[in-house]
Amino acid sequence: MIPELLSALPLTLAIMFVALLAGFCLALVATTFRVRRVPVISQLADLYVSYARSVPVVLQLFVAFYGLPVLAGLFGVPDFLSATAASMLGLSLYHGGYLSEVMRPAYLAVDRGQHDAADSLGYSFRQKIFRVVGPQTIHIALPGYGNSLIYMIHNVALVMYIGAADVMATAHLIMERDYNQYQFQTYLVLAVIYSAMCLIVWLAVRFFERRSSMYVPNAAPIKTTLMASA
Amino acid sequence: MLELKNLRLSYGSTQILNGVDLSVRRGDVVSIIGPSGTGKTTLLKCINYLVKPASGTITFDQIRMDYQRVDKAAIQAIRCRTAMVFQQFNVFKNMTVIQNVMDPLVVVQRKSKDEARQIALQELERVGLSAKQDSYPSQLSGGQLQRTGIARALAVRPDVMLFDEPTSSLDPELVGEVLKVIKDVASSGITSLLVTHEMQFARSISNRIVFMDKGIVAADGSPTEIFDTPSSPRLAQFLNSEHTHN
Numbered sequence: 001m002i003p004e005l006l007s008a009l010p011l012t013l014a015i016m017f018v019a020l021l022a023g024f025c026l027a028l029v030a031t032t033f034r035v036r037r038v039p040v041i042s043q044l045a046d047l048y049v050s051y052a053r054s055v056p057v058v059l060q061l062f063v064a065f066y067g068l069p070v071l072a073g074l075f076g077v078p079d080f081l082s083a084t085a086a087s088m089l090g091l092s093l094y095h096g097g098y099l100s101e102v103m104r105p106a107y108l109a110v111d112r113g114q115h116d117a118a119d120s121l122g123y124s125f126r127q128k129i130f131r132v133v134g135p136q137t138i139h140i141a142l143p144g145y146g147n148s149l150i151y152m153i154h155n156v157a158l159v160m161y162i163g164a165a166d167v168m169a170t171a172h173l174i175m176e177r178d179y180n181q182y183q184f185q186t187y188l189v190l191a192v193i194y195s196a197m198c199l200i201v202w203l204a205v206r207f208f209e210r211r212s213s214m215y216v217p218n219a220a221p222i223k224t225t226l227m228a229s230a
Numbered sequence: 231m232l233e234l235k236n237l238r239l240s241y242g243s244t245q246i247l248n249g250v251d252l253s254v255r256r257g258d259v260v261s262i263i264g265p266s267g268t269g270k271t272t273l274l275k276c277i278n279y280l281v282k283p284a285s286g287t288i289t290f291d292q293i294r295m296d297y298q299r300v301d302k303a304a305i306q307a308i309r310c311r312t313a314m315v316f317q318q319f320n321v322f323k324n325m326t327v328i329q330n331v332m333d334p335l336v337v338v339q340r341k342s343k344d345e346a347r348q349i350a351l352q353e354l355e356r357v358g359l360s361a362k363q364d365s366y367p368s369q370l371s372g373g374q375l376q377r378t379g380i381a382r383a384l385a386v387r388p389d390v391m392l393f394d395e396p397t398s399s400l401d402p403e404l405v406g407e408v409l410k411v412i413k414d415v416a417s418s419g420i421t422s423l424l425v426t427h428e429m430q431f432a433r434s435i436s437n438r439i440v441f442m443d444k445g446i447v448a449a450d451g452s453p454t455e456i457f458d459t460p461s462s463p464r465l466a467q468f469l470n471s472e473h474t475h476n
Contacts, residue, residue, distance in 0.1 A: 113320035117379075120278050121334040121386065122309040131337055135324040212324075 001174055001182065002189055008170035009193070015084065015166060016156050019091035020149070026096025031103040045100075052097020057090075057155045064090030065162040087159035087166075095152050102148055106141035107133070139212040146205035153197050167193060231256045231421065232390060237276055237286035237297070239269070246272050247283060248445030254390070254423065259416045261432035262425045264442035265468060270425040271317070273442070274392050277423075278312050279305045291389075310338065313383035317395040319375040321367045321382070328354065328363040331382045339386065353381040357411050373404030380411055384420075391415060393424040429472050433457055441465050 033045040052060070065086035069079040081089070110133050118128040160169035171186050237250040246269045254260055262270045275281040276297075277288065283297045290311065295304040322330050328350050335346035354360050357377040367375055376396055383391060396412060397405045409431050416422050416435040426432050432439060432453070439456040441449035449456060449465050460466040 111318075111320070111323075113316060113318045114322065116275075116280050117314075117316065117320035117322065119280055120309060120312070120314040120392075121382075122306055122338045123334070127337050131333060132322050132324065139324070 001178075001186060004174055005167055005170055005186075005189055005193065008165055008167045011084065011164070012156055012166040015087050015091065015159060015164065016153065018088040019095050019156070020152060022088070022092035023095025023099055023152070026092060027099035027103055030096060030100040031107065034100065034104055035107055048093075049097045049100050052094050053101060057094050058158050058161055060094050061087065061090040061158055061162050064093070083159070083162050083164040086162055087156075087164040090162075091152070091155060091159070094155065095148065098151070099145070099148050102141055102144035103137070106137045106144065109140050110136045135212070139209075142205060142209050142212070146202065146209075149201045149205070150198050153194065153201065157194075231291055232277070233289040234273075234277070235287045235289075237273065237283045239272060239276070239281070239283045245445050247276070247286075250286070250442075250445070250447055252440065252447060252450075254421060256389075256421055257419055258438055259422045259436045260424065260438045260440055261436040262423065262440045262442060263427070263429065263432060263468075264448070268442045269445045270442050271394050274314070274394050274423060274425055277390075277392060278309050278314060280314075310386075311389045312392055313386050313388035313390075314392040314394060315376070315379050315383050315396045317398050319367075319372070319379045319399075321375050321378045323367050326364050326366055327359060327370070327378050327381075330367075330378055331385045334382065334386050349385050350381070353385045356384065356414070357381045358407075371404060372400045373407045376400065376404075376408045377411055380408075380415065384415065389421060391420050391422040393422060393426070395425050395427070397426070397428060427472070429457075429469070441468070443468070 030045045030049060033042045034049070036042070055063075065081065065083065068086070068089070069081055072078075072080070114132055114136065115128065118132045123131065156166060157168040159166050160172065163169070167190060171190050175183050175186050232252075232254040234250060234252045237247045239245075239247040248269075250269070250273055252273070262273065264270055272281050276283045276286075282300075286297050288295050288297070288308070290308050293304050293307050295301050295308075321327075322333065325333060328347070331350035331353055332343070332346040335341045335349060336343060341349075351360070351363070354363055357380055359374060359377050359381060362370065362374060362378075365374075367378070370378070380396070393412060397408050400408060405428075409428065412422075412424070413431075413435050416424075424432065424436070436453055439449075439451060439453050440447055441456060443464055449461050451461075455461070456465070457469065460469060
């Protein structure tokens with residue numbers, strides 16, 4: 001049972017990493033437009049973010065898997081999307097929108113005076129972002145980013161509804177094959193696998209949080225609880 | 231060297247600057263005083279375009295700009311030749327003291343790291359912060375933060391220093407150490423504009439005092455003229471109230 005479950009792990013991780021990476025890039029672009037208030041494009045970015053945040057993730061996956069081919073069909077493009085590709089696409093869109101709403105408040109939480117100081121010294125917008133505002137935004141955004149990573153790991157489990165063969169889908173296959181004898185054990189192994197993934201993410205986020213804790217006033221060592229975070 | 235003409239600005243229906251004219255000669259140390267909300271800080275921030283006036287012109291040596299036509303090159307040129315010290319310090323929180331001072335030199339002036347470090351060490355020595363060069367802002371007192379801000383401003387070798395209420399958010403105990411540094415800067419001959427509520431201090435370091443009231447320059451003269459023979463009842467009343475508070 002365990003080797004079978006683990007054999008589905010690479011695909012699960014692939015979906016996750018693609019979604020995390022693409023989602024991060026999408027969030028960066030969306031957030032940039034939203035904080036700079038470019039007419040029309042900013043409103044479209046707002047619309048995208050509210051779609052990603054307010055429509056249930058399962059529904060977003062259905063939209064990606066069943067909806068997009070219909071849309072593509074209107075333009076005469078044949079159905080090109082496999083379940084795996086649709087999972088990656090759907091989760092990327094979800095994660096990007098969700099993350100944008102982590103990044104935007106973090107950016108806005110950076111003290112206005114930091115912008116003023118950089119501007120007054122002649123920094124260009126890019127220089128200001130890369131040298132001053134960006135690092136401080138990252139520090140503020142880290143806890144929220146950690147949460148969104150964990151949601152992302154959990155939400156990958158939903159891709160079985162559109163037929164992608166991740167660990168969750170594989171677990172169900174195994175259980176059915178074994179006439180549901182080992183349901184509890186299988187779910188237990190599954191829980192351990194998800195917990196391990198969350199634990200790794202939590203450790204990574206904590207490492208970065210500690211590294212940038214010097215930026216905050218009265219920096220006290222950050223205390224985190226294992227159970228609450230993972 | 232610096233001339234502002236007819237600066238106007240309003241937030242909603244509140245007029246902040248109501249046609250301000252101000253000219254500063256090289257080597258001047260000008261203190262801008264006046265009641266709160268009369269646009270002193272706003273005026274200072276118009277010079278380096280942190281605040282955008284609705285209309286007016288600025289002349290800075292050869293650079294001329296009409297505020298109604300935004301000229302990015304002119305703004306950048308002015309920003310590179312002025313340096314501002316802020317009421318809230320605005321020291322970069324993600325950098326150590328010495329990085330704060332070096333960064334503009336490396337990023338904006340494209341100096342080498344070694345050269346920037348040398349200048350930074352020199353300026354930190356000047357403000358008495360050599361021992362704190364590797365501290366982060368979160369580990370410093372207000373006075374030390376403001377001295378970092380001053381070192382950062384001095385390091386870019388500005389033609390004009392803009393001090394925006396540099397001691398207003400400091401504990402009374404820490405005001406002295408910052409004023410001492412500013413006095414040193416002013417006496418070194420750098421053209422300086424200082425918005426302040428420290429009347430005695432303004433008097434002792436400035437060669438000119440500008441009194442702003444209701445968005446205009448209401449009086450402009452030597453410290454003796456302003457403090458000893460106030461030209462208007464409003465100025466006399468203002469000085470009187472400041473005097474009773476101090």
